[in-house]
Amino acid sequence: MDRADSGTFAATSARKRLVPAGGPQALPGTYERVMALLRSLQVKSILDVPSGYGALSEKLKQAGYDVVALDLERGKYSPADKKVLIADLTMGIPCRGDTFDAVVCVEGIEHLHSSLALLKELHRVLKAGGYLLLTTPNVVNWRSRIKFLLRGELFWFDQRAVDRFGHIAPLLPFLLDHLAASAGFRILRIEGDRGIGVPGLMLWVLLKLMSVFKSHKMNSLLLLSSNTVVYLCEKKIT
Numbered sequence: 001m002d003r004a005d006s007g008t009f010a011a012t013s014a015r016k017r018l019v020p021a022g023g024p025q026a027l028p029g030t031y032e033r034v035m036a037l038l039r040s041l042q043v044k045s046i047l048d049v050p051s052g053y054g055a056l057s058e059k060l061k062q063a064g065y066d067v068v069a070l071d072l073e074r075g076k077y078s079p080a081d082k083k084v085l086i087a088d089l090t091m092g093i094p095c096r097g098d099t100f101d102a103v104v105c106v107e108g109i110e111h112l113h114s115s116l117a118l119l120k121e122l123h124r125v126l127k128a129g130g131y132l133l134l135t136t137p138n139v140v141n142w143r144s145r146i147k148f149l150l151r152g153e154l155f156w157f158d159q160r161a162v163d164r165f166g167h168i169a170p171l172l173p174f175l176l177d178h179l180a181a182s183a184g185f186r187i188l189r190i191e192g193d194r195g196i197g198v199p200g201l202m203l204w205v206l207l208k209l210m211s212v213f214k215s216h217k218m219n220s221l222l223l224l225s226s227n228t229v230v231y232l233c234e235k236k237i238t
């Protein structure tokens with residue numbers, strides 16, 4: 001990866017204050033959705049990156065997976081089995097290619113300047129036919145659309161989010177689709193947490209009634225109503 005991408009986690013110290021040690025660094029239900037998708041796959045070895053305080057890594061280990069955790073900060077997570085790597089993702093992942101059955105990247109890609117460089121590196125360390133489970137904030141839900149209309153800012157991607165969480169790279173669904181394909185992935189499934197309820201449903205019904213929007217992917221109920229999007233991708237076998 002390019003050394004110019006020096007802002008891997010632009011607000012690491014701020015996030016450290018906001019999230020208790022050992023606590024989750026994703027919205028409620030995100031880890032559970034990732035775990036549910038993993039149970040449907042035949043995988044054993046998993047790279048968890050960025051692993052944060054290790055909440056997801058611990059869940060994966062308890063479920064019987066062989067997990068290697070990777071994060072930027074030393075001492076943030078110290079598992080008993082010592083399977084943790086300290087690395088700056090902008091410098092690459094310190095693992096051989098074709099190593100893991102699956103990679104989970106939960107709430108990580110939005111913290112990096114180069115999304116494509118990250119996806120290519122995740123692709124490299126996966127075995128042929130391996131799986132990537134990636135989550136990121138959904139910037140096209142109804143709340144984000146209204147915020148952009150009124151203030152010219154996206155939900156989870158305003159100055160406050162940059163300063164407190166290091167969110168610097170909002171990814172529209174069609175752009176993430178393109179980047180994943182460019183990195184060598186085939187998208188198998190896209191899910192969401194459906195966390196915004198009735199308003200999202202009402203907006204979806206309204207758009208359905210307007211024929212000009214009828215078949216547009218960006219106006220699906222999933223994208224209008226979810227706080228987080230979850231991508232399940234497969235490394236293409238060449």
